[in-house]
Structures are given as structure tokens and as C-alpha cells.
Amino acid sequence: MIQCPVCKVSNHHLTVICKECGSYLQNKIENLDLFSTIWNILERPGKTFHNIAIATHKNYSYILSGISGIGFIFFIFWIINAGEYTNSLLNFLFAGISIGPPLGIITVLLYTFILIISTRLGGENISFRNGFAVVSYSLIPIVISIIFILPIEVMTFGLFFFSKNPSPYLLKPFSYVMLLVLDGIFLLWTFLLLWKGIKALTDRGWIFISAVQIITISVLSGLYYTVIHSVISKID
Numbered sequence: 001m002i003q004c005p006v007c008k009v010s011n012h013h014l015t016v017i018c019k020e021c022g023s024y025l026q027n028k029i030e031n032l033d034l035f036s037t038i039w040n041i042l043e044r045p046g047k048t049f050h051n052i053a054i055a056t057h058k059n060y061s062y063i064l065s066g067i068s069g070i071g072f073i074f075f076i077f078w079i080i081n082a083g084e085y086t087n088s089l090l091n092f093l094f095a096g097i098s099i100g101p102p103l104g105i106i107t108v109l110l111y112t113f114i115l116i117i118s119t120r121l122g123g124e125n126i127s128f129r130n131g132f133a134v135v136s137y138s139l140i141p142i143v144i145s146i147i148f149i150l151p152i153e154v155m156t157f158g159l160f161f162f163s164k165n166p167s168p169y170l171l172k173p174f175s176y177v178m179l180l181v182l183d184g185i186f187l188l189w190t191f192l193l194l195w196k197g198i199k200a201l202t203d204r205g206w207i208f209i210s211a212v213q214i215i216t217i218s219v220l221s222g223l224y225y226t227v228i229h230s231v232i233s234k235i236d
């Protein structure tokens with residue numbers, strides 16, 4: 001909660017104008033600048049997520065969630081060994097780049113929806129716009145990994161990176177392990193930012209935030225696992 005300096009009434013911590021007297025409680029933010037916001041998320045995520053939540057316009061949220069979808073789809077391709085289903089690297093990359101953006105937006109919509117429900121169980125009221133924007137900006141590490149790590153994976157292994165026959169580990173063990181470790185670091189970083197994002201949205205303690213995050217990620221992964229599993233069993 002945030003107390004109005006003029007009339008002393010308590011307002012929600014993301015309120016810009018006091019509900020009672022109309023005084024400004026914190027600086028109004030009109031627009032989000034892409035590069036300075038990305039930089040600030042890397043430097044001080046808590047404060048930046050707070051600013052994203054109070055900003056009037058949530059610029060670039062859909063673009064960021066769309067781009068990170070390319071990371072999701074290649075992660076799924078890696079899990080299901082999709083490289084074994086085709087001989088053309090070009091078709092494979094084209095499939096990922098075209099399925100990725102809509103998948104990314106759908107995933108962030110679903111994640112935000114589950115986040116809103118699970119925080120509501122704990123008495124918090126997150127608006128959809130705020131949730132969607134904060135979650136989209138939490139995916140910055142995935143966007144960075146698409147720009148810097150995915151091209152190296154494709155150039156080093158081609159389709160074999162997304163295949164177990166032969167295992168990429170047997171082809172180039174050092175490169176494969178290094179790339180997986182890098183991907184793992186970027187994934188952990190994303191989870192950390194998602195955690196910080198929930199904190200900025202709810203201003204609750206770490207137990208509440210961690211419980212919400214575990215519930216949200218479990219429900220979403222369970223949903224995706226079921227869908228992917230049923231699609232693969234139809235192909236086979």
C-alpha cells in the first residue's frame with residue numbers, strides 16, 4: 001500500500017493518483033522506451049517492473065512476447081527431437097520463426113491468465129494489462145538468448161542439435177554442454193525476473209510470490225506437456 005502525503009488515505013501500491021483527493025502519489029510514466037527499459041531490467045529489475053506496471057502505455061509488450069515465442073518453439077523442438085522429422089534445415093528454421101511469434105503471444109496470455117487466477121486466490125487483484133506487460137518484459141533473457149545463443153547452436157550443429165540420432169553430445173561434447181549450460185543460465189535468469197515481476201505486481205512476501213510462481217509455471221507446463229504429448233502420439 002502507498003499512503004497519500006496530502007490526505008493520508010492508503011492507496012494500492014501501483015496507484016499514481018490518490019483515489020481520495022487526486023494528488024500524485026508517484027511520478028506518472030506515459031511511455032516505455034524499449035532499450036532503456038531493457039537495460040534497466042538487467043540493472044534493477046524490481047524498480048523497472050514497478051515502472052512498467054504504472055506506465056500508461058505498455059509499449060513493445062506484444063513484440064517482446066512474440067519474439068520470445070521463437071525461443072519457446074525451438075525449446076519444444078529440442079525436447080521432442082524435431083530435427084529427426086525433416087532433412088531441410090531451412091524448412092525447420094522457417095517453421096520455428098513462423099510458429100514462434102503467435103505461440104509466444106498465446107503463451108504469455110495463458111501465463112498472465114493463470115497468474116491472475118492464482119494471485120486472486122491470495123486476495124490480490126492484478127490487472128490483465130499490467131500482468132501481460134510485466135511478464136513480457138521478464139522474457140528479455142530469452143530474447144537475448146535467441147539473438148546470441150540460438151544462431152551458434154544452429155551454426156555448430158544444424159538439425160543435429162534438435163535430434164538424438166546421433167546425439168549432439170557424441171558429435172561435439174564440449175560445445176553441446178557449454179551451449180546447454182548457457183541456455184540454462186538464461187532460463188534461470190528468466191525465472192528470477194518472473195519472480196521479481198510478481199513481486200512488483202503484488203508487493204507481497206517471498207513465500208506468497210514463490211508459491212504463485214510455482215503454481216503458474218506448473219499449470220502452464222502441465223498444459224503444454226499434455227498438448228505436445230497428444231500431438232506427437234498422433235504423428236507417430
Ligand SMILES: [Zn+2]
Nearest residue numbers: 004007018021
Ligand atoms: Zn490523497
